Amino acid sequence: MSYTPLSAYQRIELALGDITKERVDAIVNAANSGLRGGGGVDGAIHRAAGLEIMKECRRIGYCGPGEAVITGAGRLPARFVIHAVGPIWHGGIDGEALLLASCHERALELARTNHCSTVAFPAISTGAYGYPAELAAPVALAATAETLERLPMIDLVRFVFVEERRLEIYRRALERLRESDVGLRLLRADRSIGFAGRDVGDAA
Numbered sequence: 648m649s650y651t652p653l654s655a656y657q658r659i660e661l662a663l664g665d666i667t668k669e670r671v672d673a674i675v676n677a678a679n680s681g682l683r684g685g686g687g688v689d690g691a692i693h694r695a696a697g698l699e700i701m702k703e704c705r706r707i708g709y710c711g712p713g714e715a716v717i718t719g720a721g722r723l724p725a726r727f728v729i730h731a732v733g734p735i736w737h738g739g740i741d742g743e744a745l746l747l748a749s750c751h752e753r754a755l756e757l758a759r760t761n762h763c764s765t766v767a768f769p770a771i772s773t774g775a776y777g778y779p780a781e782l783a784a785p786v787a788l789a790a791t792a793e794t795l796e797r798l799p800m801i802d803l804v805r806f807v808f809v810e811e812r813r814l815e816i817y818r819r820a821l822e823r824l825r826e827s828d829v830g831l832r833l834l835r836a837d838r839s840i841g842f843a844g845r846d847v848g849d850a851a
């Protein structure tokens with residue numbers, strides 16, 4: 648019988664708090680393409696980290712939407728800051744979901760190449776960039792889980808929210824995705840038992 652690894656969804660958790668305080672290997676910043684810092688979580692991270700990471704960001708210079716770059720973490724408890732650029736919401740007709748999924752995937756790949764096993768994300772694009780949280784949540788969570796499936800060395804991804812209401816939206820989305828994931832796995836297991844148990848002659 649084939650071994651089914653623990654669902655990637657089991658490695659995702661949600662918490663209330665300030666991401667700058669997270670004691671994880673890497674925190675993800677909701678950055679802009681120019682890596683110039685700004686308001687929201689970006690401003691909070693740069694204020695708490697100090698000038699060093701801004702210098703590194705200037706040296707890197709640019710990061711396109713859907714992409715991510717990595718710097719040190721200055722005074723933060725984390726070891727790295729991964730600057731991921733989410734999409735600006737234009738009504739959902741401009742490839743926003745693909746870009747949002749991609750920046751989660753790219754951030755996790757960078758975490759992996761830098762030997763991080765714990766990563767914290769904010770709710771990328773759902774602030775100044777205007778992505779409705781109800782629509783962003785399933786995209787961000789499903790992209791994270793899909794990426795975790797092929798990155799077993801990442802033990803934990805924690806999504807951190809400053810608002811309870813936002814956390815609740817992501818919690819509901821995570822529950823729905825976990826349920827459909829269990830459904831899919833059961834279906835796959837069922838099929839593989841069906842195929843394995845069938846004689847060649849049955850096909851006729």
Ligand code: ADP
Nearest residue numbers: 665666677687688691769770772773774775776
């Ligand atoms: P974007 O420009 O990608 O929309 P924002 O920084 O405006 O990024 O908002 C992204 C999310 O980060 C919002 O849901 C906002 O409430 C949240 N946020 C702001 N400050 C923090 C913080 N210190 N820790 C965690 N999340 C934060």
